Amino acid sequence: xxxxxxxxxxxxxxxxxxxxxxxxxxxxxxxxxxxxxxxxxxxxxxxxxxxxxxxxxxxxxxxxxxxxxxxxxxxxxxxxxxxxxxxxxxxxxxxxxxxxxxxxxxxxxxxxxxxxx
Amino acid sequence: xxxxxxxxxxxxxxxxxxxxxxxxxxxxxxxxxxxxxxxxxxxxxxxxxxxxxxxxxxxxxxxxxxxxxxxxxxxxxxxxxxxxxxxxxxxxxxxxxxxxxxxxxxxxxx
Numbered sequence: 001x002x003x004x005x006x007x008x009x010x011x012x013x014x015x016x017x018x019x020x021x022x023x024x025x026x027x028x029x030x031x032x033x034x035x036x037x038x039x040x041x042x043x044x045x046x047x048x049x050x051x052x053x054x055x056x057x058x059x060x061x062x063x064x065x066x067x068x069x070x071x072x073x074x075x076x077x078x079x080x081x082x083x084x085x086x087x088x089x090x091x092x093x094x095x096x097x098x099x100x101x102x103x104x105x106x107x108x109x110x111x112x113x114x115x116x117x
Numbered sequence: 118x119x120x121x122x123x124x125x126x127x128x129x130x131x132x133x134x135x136x137x138x139x140x141x142x143x144x145x146x147x148x149x150x151x152x153x154x155x156x157x158x159x160x161x162x163x164x165x166x167x168x169x170x171x172x173x174x175x176x177x178x179x180x181x182x183x184x185x186x187x188x189x190x191x192x193x194x195x196x197x198x199x200x201x202x203x204x205x206x207x208x209x210x211x212x213x214x215x216x217x218x219x220x221x222x223x224x225x226x227x
Contacts, residue, residue, distance in 0.1 A: 033215070040219075041219075042205070042217055042218060042219040042220055043160075043205065045214055045215065045216070045217075048214070056214050088157065090159060090160070092159075092160075097215075103148055103165070105150070105162045105165065106150075106152075106160070106162060106207075106215065107162070108152075108159030108160040108161070109159050110158055110159045111157070111158070111159055113157070
């Protein structure tokens with residue numbers, strides 16, 4: 001069974017540009033969530049999609065957006081990049097996500113490391 | 118914030134020793150999960166303990182949960198160099214969001 005695939009793995013952008021990251025979940029998983037990881041901050045929740053609907057959103061500015069397609073693949077977009085957006089962006093897929101008390105196990109991709117210059 | 122806090126932030130031990138790391142959280146939970154992250158990689162699920170369980174074992178891992186103190190501990194016995202990684206606890210209550218702690222960085226010296 002293929003794991004969670006994130007592309008691209010590494011990318012470098014400059015301030016003001018925008019970036020789109022892609023995540024292909026495990027087959028059959030309908031929940032895809034995104035996290036931003038920076039040194040000292042741990043994993044910060046961005047948003048979760050379930051069957052193409054955004055089910056929850058973290059405390060990030062509107063420059064961060066996402067969507068999920070009918071095949072459960074998900075993309076996140078960051079517009080008007082800032083230096084502070086440099087981070088490892090992790091995607092996690094799950095059968096049910098945090099629904100029903102969070103008994104769903106999260107399966108993470110290897111992440112997309114974004115560097116903003 | 119419901120985010121958990123792991124303690125210690127960093128831990129360095131010799132191969133063969135036991136490693137213990139702790140997680141504290143702020144609100145009531147339904148379960149608590151532990152994940153491992155090798156440097157710069159994705160997280161891997163280790164173990165889940167339900168709120169009505171006090172202790173759970175999986176191979177060399179032992180997890181305890183004390184809901185009255187809102188804390189959990191992860192014990193790795195007979196550590197190996199391959200256990201070198203960061204360890205995170207994750208909680209979820211009735212909301213639709215997992216909250217991750219800040220992580221414990223474990224270094225096992227061969």
